[in-house]
Amino acid sequence: MKNKNTNYSVQHALYLKKIKRNKIIVHAARALILVALIGLWELCAQVGIFDPFITSSPSRVVTTIADLFAAGTLFYHIGITLMETIVGFVIAVVLGYAIAVLLWLNEHARAIFEPYIVVLNALPKIALGPLIIIWMGTGYTAIIFMTILVSIIVCIMNMLAGFVAVDKTKQILMRSMGANKFTMLTKLIIPASLPAFMNTLKVAVGLAWIGSIMGEYIVSRAGLGYLIVYGGQVFRLDLVMAATFILCLLAGGMYAIVAIVERVVVKRRG
Amino acid sequence: MNLRFTDVSYTYHTLSGETKAVEHLSFEVEEGEFVSVIGPSGCGKSTILSLAAGLIAPSSGNIARGGGQFGYMLQTDALFPWRTVEQNIFLPLEIKRKNTPEMKRNALMLAEKYGLKDFLSKSPSQLSGGMRQRVALIRTLAAQPQTLLLDEPFSALDYQTRLAVCDDVHDIIKNEKKTALLVTHDISEAIALSDKVVVLSSRPARVVGEHEITFGGGSPKKRRECRDFAPLFETLRTELGI
Numbered sequence: 001m002k003n004k005n006t007n008y009s010v011q012h013a014l015y016l017k018k019i020k021r022n023k024i025i026v027h028a029a030r031a032l033i034l035v036a037l038i039g040l041w042e043l044c045a046q047v048g049i050f051d052p053f054i055t056s057s058p059s060r061v062v063t064t065i066a067d068l069f070a071a072g073t074l075f076y077h078i079g080i081t082l083m084e085t086i087v088g089f090v091i092a093v094v095l096g097y098a099i100a101v102l103l104w105l106n107e108h109a110r111a112i113f114e115p116y117i118v119v120l121n122a123l124p125k126i127a128l129g130p131l132i133i134i135w136m137g138t139g140y141t142a143i144i145f146m147t148i149l150v151s152i153i154v155c156i157m158n159m160l161a162g163f164v165a166v167d168k169t170k171q172i173l174m175r176s177m178g179a180n181k182f183t184m185l186t187k188l189i190i191p192a193s194l195p196a197f198m199n200t201l202k203v204a205v206g207l208a209w210i211g212s213i214m215g216e217y218i219v220s221r222a223g224l225g226y227l228i229v230y231g232g233q234v235f236r237l238d239l240v241m242a243a244t245f246i247l248c249l250l251a252g253g254m255y256a257i258v259a260i261v262e263r264v265v266v267k268r269r270g
Numbered sequence: 271m272n273l274r275f276t277d278v279s280y281t282y283h284t285l286s287g288e289t290k291a292v293e294h295l296s297f298e299v300e301e302g303e304f305v306s307v308i309g310p311s312g313c314g315k316s317t318i319l320s321l322a323a324g325l326i327a328p329s330s331g332n333i334a335r336g337g338g339q340f341g342y343m344l345q346t347d348a349l350f351p352w353r354t355v356e357q358n359i360f361l362p363l364e365i366k367r368k369n370t371p372e373m374k375r376n377a378l379m380l381a382e383k384y385g386l387k388d389f390l391s392k393s394p395s396q397l398s399g400g401m402r403q404r405v406a407l408i409r410t411l412a413a414q415p416q417t418l419l420l421d422e423p424f425s426a427l428d429y430q431t432r433l434a435v436c437d438d439v440h441d442i443i444k445n446e447k448k449t450a451l452l453v454t455h456d457i458s459e460a461i462a463l464s465d466k467v468v469v470l471s472s473r474p475a476r477v478v479g480e481h482e483i484t485f486g487g488g489s490p491k492k493r494r495e496c497r498d499f500a501p502l503f504e505t506l507r508t509e510l511g512i
Contacts, residue, residue: 169344172325172342172344173342175325176323176325176341176342177362178365179365183365187361187364191350192350192352269352
């Protein structure tokens with residue numbers, strides 16, 4: 001338990017103050033860098049050092065987003081990409097976890113499938129793009145499939161590594177109590193590998209975004225990746241920058257959610 | 271007789287070859303007796319416990335078990351950090367499918383008796399090393415084993431905690447009238463705790479000496495103070511070849 005004592009000594013109060021001040025400095029510096037970069041970008045575009053046709057500018061990005069919103073398509077594109085990413089992410093994590101469990105349960109299967117997993121992991125998934133279009137069509141199923149493909153292998157490998165790394169002493173203890181493999185899994189392996197699971201979620205969330213945007217690059221009629229590709233093709237860099245900016249916010253937000261979930265889960269475990 | 275090894279040998283097989291861990295080993299543990307097995311490190315002491323628990327089968331020879339369950343206590347407390355102390359104590363009951371209200375009540379009574387009452391809802395991480403080891407012992411006792419197998423259960427503790435926990439565990443085991451087989455490399459620990467000490471050779475482990483200990487009246491602290499302690503220590507040392 002945290003010590004709730006507030007009768008700190010003067011030195012301790014100073015120490016806390018110093019920590020707090022350092023924290024403020026870091027946050028302030030972060031904000032300042034962002035504001036400076038955006039300001040400089042806007043300035044260069046206004047003054048004419050940059051050609052805004054090529055580089056766009058913060059004000060033009062804001063206008064573009066406002067236009068998309070006015071046209072009613074902003075949330076449509078965001079929704080499509082978000083749906084593809086989340087569905088792909090969830091399926092990849094659930095399926096990857098299940099496969100990792102099966103591989104953990106059966107050592108033979110682990111040995112047999114290992115080289116396949118390694119090759120699949122090394123393969124640049126975008127190479128499968130044409131195949132995916134032919135098999136899955138040009139709808140969002142293809143993009144979700146791409147998302148799963150990009151993130152599932154890491155889910156399998158991370159979780160399997162997490163399972164295998166569970167403390168051997170605890171496994172011996174379980175065996176000495178007469179636990180079978182299934183009990184071992186439910187009572188020890190799964191709870192003990194929770195930190196590995198949280199870590200897997202964090203990695204998978206990033207990969208899911210790569211998968212969905214990559215999928216939209218290959219084939220799509222809507223979504224943020226579509227806006228970026230379309231904007232690039234018709235040389236509307238405002239659109240490219242606006243979509244990229246929104247993407248930044250969404251990806252950061254989703255990662256933050258996972259990180260918060262992790263913190264809550266880890267805290268509850270004590 | 272509670273546990274008897276007769277001419278037991280065990281060989282490990284790995285790709286790089288085979289290792290004889292234990293060879294022609296014979297000894298006996300009587301009901302209610304506290305027996306320690308000491309030997310040089312790496313001599314296959316833990317193998318003996320795995321054999322006794324039936325986790326592995328002997329390559330040759332015979333191990334007779336005289337009824338009752340076995341409980342294993344390991345080098346580290348191996349408490350599950352995601353479970354409270356109480357849930358940790360219930361673990362063997364859940365695994366052995368014996369988590370009846372009666373068994374649970376018994377386990378809680380044990381916990382209470384040995385001073386864990388105020389810690390039941392705490393997480394193991396909030397406990398000191400000595401307290402954690404006590405929880406590990408109560409967890410082992412919860413399934414009501416007749417015999418306890420102790421694999422250097424104090425080796426992860428610092429010396430001062432170790433002395434205290436050593437006495438603590440001894441008293442609880444004696445109090446609950448359990449049979450115990452302890453493996454350790456610590457000579458003084460073996461003398462302080464046991465009714466009998468079995469000395470093993472280096473690998474492959476064979477018995478090189480057996481000593482019944484009667485002095486000191488059965489309390490580890492009194493044993494350590496007894497003047498028979500030092501001579502026996504020297505004898506065991508010689509037998510171990512140090």
